[in-house]
Amino acid sequence: MSVQPILTAGIDPATADATWHLDDYVRRGGYAALRKILAENITPEAVINEVKKSSLRGRGGAGFPSGLKWSFMPRVYAGAKYLCCNSDEGEPGTFKDRDLLRYNPHQVIEGMAIAAYAMGTERGYNYIHGEVWELYSRFEEALAEARAAGLIGQNILGSAFSFELFAHHGYGAYICGEETALLDSIEGKKGQPRYKPPFPASFGLYGKPTTINNTETFAAVPWIIINGGEKYLELGKANNGGTKLFSVSGHVVRPGNYEVPMGLPFAELLKMAGGMRGGRKLKACIPGGSSAPVLPAEIVMDCTMDYDSIAKAGSMLGSGAVIVMDESTCMVRALERLSYFYFEESCGQCTPCREGTGWLYRVVHRIEHGQGRQDDLDLLNSVTDNIMGRTICALGDAASLPVRSFIKHFKSEFEYHIEHKKCLVPPEVQREGSKIYVRPSQC
């Protein structure tokens, strides 16, 4: 399968950590798109149109068409408008934005500048996950380079277009990945999601019109401008334009990021990641980050990696985080850990999530520890019923979907736990499967 990388084009993994600077990026053709727009006086409408044509869908998880989102911003507005980049990558299994910011921060800066131009915003913030502090520092350095070269700031490249961009760091809260929580966090508050409507396009940062996109979404923009929306769309498949970075983690030989065209068969992706570790068999896969429903091996092996195919299989492409689990995995234990995560990360604002995530975790924890009760699985499903669709943001759904899908596809394992007060997968098998992974290259 021939793979034409866009996001990672021209980056050599061996030297990547040293070639992130402005001149490296320019050497790879960077900032040509921004220059082109300004030199040729391409109108903002035309830029948005190109993005619409590309069928680029938000890479943050919800897959919302980006061009459409940009067109929601009021064109004429008295006062500030804002642009935010969501680099608060914290969805378990996702680590693609990290590599984008680490190896190619200017691509994100350029993408943001183009978006700012298209929407007429003069100020932007990149919200960077607190735990990847080194990238926050690096992004600030990259911003300084871009500012010095007149690529951001006042009158960019001598044009009338001005755009100030700053980095804002998170400090340990998954929920700040939710776009309105992110806005509150930039405002210096707790990151608690806001009820929508009003949507950010009318009431965003500091109450002003704001657009938020994922890092990867912005990173794809320069290529689209240079090569045209249609070209981008062709790289993938209809309604699923372009390439996508998949973060493959778990029981594969080479965990890591893989940029592939949308629509690539799952099996191919698995192969690129070196296949299953230790010759063990694939048991299950979470195809779109921890919030996406888990799929058993037989279903996921039939999927292609795009929004539509994964949705049809009953899950979500989400952030493109592919968590691969082999037969050594105890599904109850896996779910217990995920449920703990949502319980820990609920912002505590709305009732169903604050109270429900703890309830879910405690019941799964009980089952895992041999104290399950007969009606626990019904109870779990019923509690998720009461959470889903009743919360301010999608974290409630994110906490519920794993529970429902794990029970749905691996019910017998849960029942075995409840009945026998122990795991179906022998402990030594589990231990072997989850031991510290020493990569072939590390040996």
Place this chain on the structure above:
Amino acid sequence: MLSEDALKKIDREVNKYPADQKQSAVMAALAIAQDEKGYLAQETIAAVADYLGMAPMAAFEVASFYNMYELEPVGKYKLTVCTNLPCALSGGVDAAEYLKRKLGIDFNETTPDGLFTLKEGECMGACGDAPVLLMNNKRMCSFMTTDAMDQLLTELRAEPAGAKS
């Protein structure tokens, strides 16, 4: 309360935001204050709030909401190990267990010499490098095999007192 240097750094953060939105710098300011003081004592939070012209309770809300702020003293080196599922599949939990044994402490405890505090972390967005741990909120340590962990501890123990990397 806070050093000149810290205030200068905070000023730099304040400048990122519109003039009437100083509060936006509170996360950065608390992080800077924590770097300087080791943890966020009540007075430190109050001082930050005062500097940014916000209610102390508003600053406390922030300090208590985000995981990486410490409201109690921690050791010189805080090691946060990710044990979330993707990491656990590649030994995240085992790595944490190894450190517990090596340091003789459990999560949220500090070694008697005040050198190390161990924390359990949530996803750090680096699952491909599992096992991973974060040192003092700032340095991400990837591929933490037992050898790598031994090496890290040796390195940190060898650092002169007072120095912080």
Place this chain on the structure above:
Amino acid sequence: MLDIEIDGKALQVAEGSTIIDAAHQLGTYIPHFCYHKKLSIAANCRMCLVQVEKAPKPMPACATPVTNGMKVQTHSEQAVKAQKGVMEFLLINHPLDCPICDQGGECLLQDLAVGYGASASRYQEEKRVVVNKNLGPLVATDMTRCINCTRCVRFTQEIAGLMELGQAYRGEHAEIMSFIGQTVDSELSGNIIDLCPVGALTSKPFRFSARTWELSRRKSVSPHDGLGSPLIVQTKHDKVMRVLPLENEDINECWLSDKDRFSYEALNSPERLTRPMLKHGGQWIEVEWQQALDYVAHAFKDIAKNHGAAALGALLSPHATLEELHLGQKLMRGLDCGNVDFRLRQSDFSLDGKRQGAPWLGMRIAEISSLDRVLVVGSFLRKDHPLIAHRLRQISKRGAQVSLIHSADEDQLLKVFAKAIALPSQLPQLLAQVVKCSALAKGAAVDASIAAVTVTPAAQQIAESLLSATHGAIFLGNFAQQHAQAAVLQALAQQLANITGARFGFLGEAANSVGGYVAKALPGEQGLNAAQMLATPRHGYLILNAEAELDCADPQQAMAALKQAATVVVMSPFKLPGALDYADVLLPVSPFSETSGSFVNTEGRVQSFSAVVRPLGETRPAWKVLRVLGNLMQLPGFDQDSSEDVRAEVLGLAAPEFVADRLSNLIGEVTISVTASTGDLERVADVPGYFADALVRRAPSLQKARDAAPPALRMNAATMQRCGVSAGQAVRVKQGVGTALLAALLDAGLPDGAVRISAAHPQVAGLAGMHGAITVEAL
């Protein structure tokens, strides 16, 4: 207007309404906890979920805007299932011990759980326990009961103006708390008790003293500040147990200041006077009413006969009822004595005879909310007028410009547009600057003394702000009314109002600051005013409801005058410590809760009320006591049967809702003199809310509040240096012949040369006057 349908009923609602607004319009109840009409929408409890046609999931009624053609089902299967689901979540970590909860019987959670809760809990895990917080003497906590609706947090942020409470931590660990170790000190803090839908925040003074169903509810009116908040007084066995706001959008909205809410504790104070007392050979003895009244009648008659009626004087409290004030002045006038006054803290009376009516707010209270430019002159706004400050806070948030001229710069917790701070003697000068500046802009003529002042930038800004008003107002606060040059300040404010087109009014200090004028509790032609009565001591005094040494402008003079008098009759609900010294007769009269009567509030609204409990012991309503005294003195016109009869004498048979025709802020010609500072230290005195009248002084919980801290000596750094004093040091201050020992405090909000010492506290009762020269001596 939008057309919508709720539960099959069609209605039209205004654009921008939410579903809950629309339901209210229809009288349909949608269960809710976090929603409150006066607070921002949080949509966090999720109790108000309803079914909206075409929406895939239930929508929160409190936060969902109505769209045209929307069809809402509040009781459909989907809606009720969602509501029940939320109720289950709310209860899993909530203690199910209503019988021992103080909120029992008036708990929204309990009420709704009956309708939406299941009989048995499916939650069998361990329940959360949250440690209680010490929020101060007024609000008790039981935080395990908290449902995290954040009403209390939003109240402190949005209404009280300072985020004293927050929701700390996150997820299931989220808890409501104040900043570690701090109490909630807002003068509006008690409202969070009403707002809390569960038993997490309850009244500390009331705690566990009664169950809601044992209480009788009666309407009343607060006797404190000029707002006259309507009250619901709850009683049990003839004892006032609790006070709650009676909602009135035009007055208090749904709020109460802490003073109005908690002062009731004084009604049950051990200091209550329950029997008449006479001083006999230097000893106080309890006597029968008849004996006491005879004594008073004789004593006053004797004085009038031997020294002339002018040897008497009456000092009536502005917190007394209209009926009491009326009969008080009628009694004196019946004796042919014109020495009557209720303006006890006033010191400039030069406008007497020049007024055309009772000075008042100049507008309805509710109109404050639609002002766009306001200047407040001389007011400790937040503490003197908590709910007017709140109204100004809300308009300042909406973009109105609120400016201040004062002698102390305090945080009013509102967005101040411009402020000018100067020594008390310089306030006329400051105001004159604003007048001059406005006059220049409008081409209006001003006096030479005004034309001569130099305009500072702050004054310029204030003038410009007022000139740009659509609905402007200038208010004179208590400090301006008590000022030594109050007449000049008023004349200047009136000029400024004329020039700028702003309206002009007074923030009424006390419940009957307007009522006193209406009742004519004022000196007649030849009568002496409050200050003169004390400056030229009388033989006999009648004091109603006041503690002269704390409530008069010059306590030193008051004490001296009263001590030398032959007869001092004090009518009070309390055994006043000062009076025990200087009085000869103590007559126990009813506080507001034990009598009927009326207050005329600062907007001229007449509010009559009935007694809510029987008078304590042998206490009698003061109007009855005055009536009997009139009869004993054989004066005509003391045969009223009821307080309504008394009121009718003042206001006519059908008492009007407003005394509009008695109100006027217009004054005759005043010579405006604007003087330079003498360079002497000047006293700046506030009357702290919790020392302001005899009732609050005896309310134990209020006395434990931060705002009830004993007076200190505040100065800015330059003044401290000039006096050779350092912060924290003990200092002797001297004013007139009196001294006080106080601790020095640094206060950067004071102008150079200002010495701020609160008034109305026993510790400073030895000092002469609320303003004027003062000396400071380090110890």
